[in-house]
Amino acid sequence: MSTFVLVHGAWHGSWCWKRVRRALQALGHEVFTPTLTGGADRMHLLSPQVDLETHITDVVNLIRWEELSDVVLCGHSYGGCVISGVADRIPDRIGALVYLDAFVLENGQCLHDTLPPPMRDAQLEQALHSGEGWKVPPIPAEAFHVNAQDLDWVNRQCTVQPLATFQQRLHLTGEIARIENVTFILATGWAPSPFTPFYDQAKTKGWRTVTMECGHDVMLDLPEELTRELLAVPARRGISSVRTSSRR
Numbered sequence: 001m002s003t004f005v006l007v008h009g010a011w012h013g014s015w016c017w018k019r020v021r022r023a024l025q026a027l028g029h030e031v032f033t034p035t036l037t038g039g040a041d042r043m044h045l046l047s048p049q050v051d052l053e054t055h056i057t058d059v060v061n062l063i064r065w066e067e068l069s070d071v072v073l074c075g076h077s078y079g080g081c082v083i084s085g086v087a088d089r090i091p092d093r094i095g096a097l098v099y100l101d102a103f104v105l106e107n108g109q110c111l112h113d114t115l116p117p118p119m120r121d122a123q124l125e126q127a128l129h130s131g132e133g134w135k136v137p138p139i140p141a142e143a144f145h146v147n148a149q150d151l152d153w154v155n156r157q158c159t160v161q162p163l164a165t166f167q168q169r170l171h172l173t174g175e176i177a178r179i180e181n182v183t184f185i186l187a188t189g190w191a192p193s194p195f196t197p198f199y200d201q202a203k204t205k206g207w208r209t210v211t212m213e214c215g216h217d218v219m220l221d222l223p224e225e226l227t228r229e230l231l232a233v234p235a236r237r238g239i240s241s242v243r244t245s246s247r248r
Helices: 014-026 040-045 052-065 079-089 117-130 151-157 196-205 223-231
Strands: 003-007 030-032 071-076 094-100 182-187 208-212
Touching: 003 014, 003 052, 003 079, 014 030, 014 040, 014 151, 014 223, 052 079, 071 079, 079 094, 182 196, 182 223, 196 208, 208 223
Parallel strands: 003 030, 003 071, 071 094, 094 182, 182 208
Antiparallel strands: none
């Protein structure tokens, strides 16, 4: 049996994984779906100080205190930034990485560095005019082509995102390079998508790549298909024994 840690994207929470979580658990796998600080059921912890490093620490601490190993670590959308940081901090605990329609940052980048300027500028304007300068309101589910049955539910469930999570730069030491099993899943049923360049880069890097014909919230649109893809991730430990040098 495998151990999965599934990390949600911006404006979401543990709730978005419930279908995939139940499906994996029904097969006997161990599954954790943490809500990142300030989101959903942890919105009472929301503050301007919540940033990318806060969320990386959320997941690192979960893995450490639950004493997990050989983790299949999956990050959706903004969650891709988080899992990169986690894998770099504790590579010995990670068996495989899965970027689910997600951002893949290089050392020193922040999410806003990779977002198309019109999308970035819209978020900054929303934070300034309706988020007290530091909160980004949720993007409507319609923009992500969420299936019609879930549209109203997703719009009710989503909560604001701290702007700092999009603007803090990711610091990588190079240890993430020790993770050999990496998958990138691209959702092809919505546009304009900022994730196609990351998919193309994944192919260039030799990662396992998958496309799924659905909207951005793959775990809601195609939960059964996504469950199968997660189970197809190589179960063997994907850690190189060679330590890489720190990148400045």
